[in-house]
Amino acid sequence: KQEVTQIPAALSVPEGENLVLNCSFTDSAIYNLQWFRQDPGKGLTSLLLIQSSQREQTSGRLNASLDKSSGRSTLYIAASQPGDSATYLCAVNHAGNMLTFGGGTRLMVKP
């Protein structure tokens, strides 16, 4: 059974810092991995999708990497801003038809 773990569970940083969120998964036979942002009381916004054949994806200040062999992905956020405060969820598509989610990292960026 695929299990996804996100560390840390919560993170507080001052504005302007570069930061890394971690995601690990137990079964490396995946189709793709998706990072989401969730604001309190809201739905999920897709940030980045990395296919199993890719090593990384970039969108603006966000960069996500994937190392399938070690079962790890990282989300790098450059020059963090207070507007980046949210919960970040990692999800692995390992059967082609469903996502298994981690518990999320709750990020607070202080002005």
Place this chain on the structure above:
Amino acid sequence: NAGVTQTPKFRILKIGQSMTLQCAQDMNHNYMYWYRQDPGMGLKLIYYSVGAGITDKGEVPNGYNVSRSTTEDFPLRLELAAPSQTSVYFCASSYGSNEQFFGPGTRLTVL
């Protein structure tokens, strides 16, 4: 495009009541999903569908039913509501195993 829409946004049910959560997408996606999110947790898959007339169980299907008569709609039925079904329900869709797009969620409380 409206994307993925869900109704209602909020609902309070009494134990034993039934209801249908509605989900629709206008992106012509063939795959659709229902997830639930309990407080402070990641999402868990309830049911999914890979096309009209085809549905299958996810990780936590007990107490729920689904149908998929059209490509656009994927309703989720709760027959005998229980307090354990208090949660936020998210519908999602995708084209095959690609990026999943989520609706805004339905917040359900069972008292």
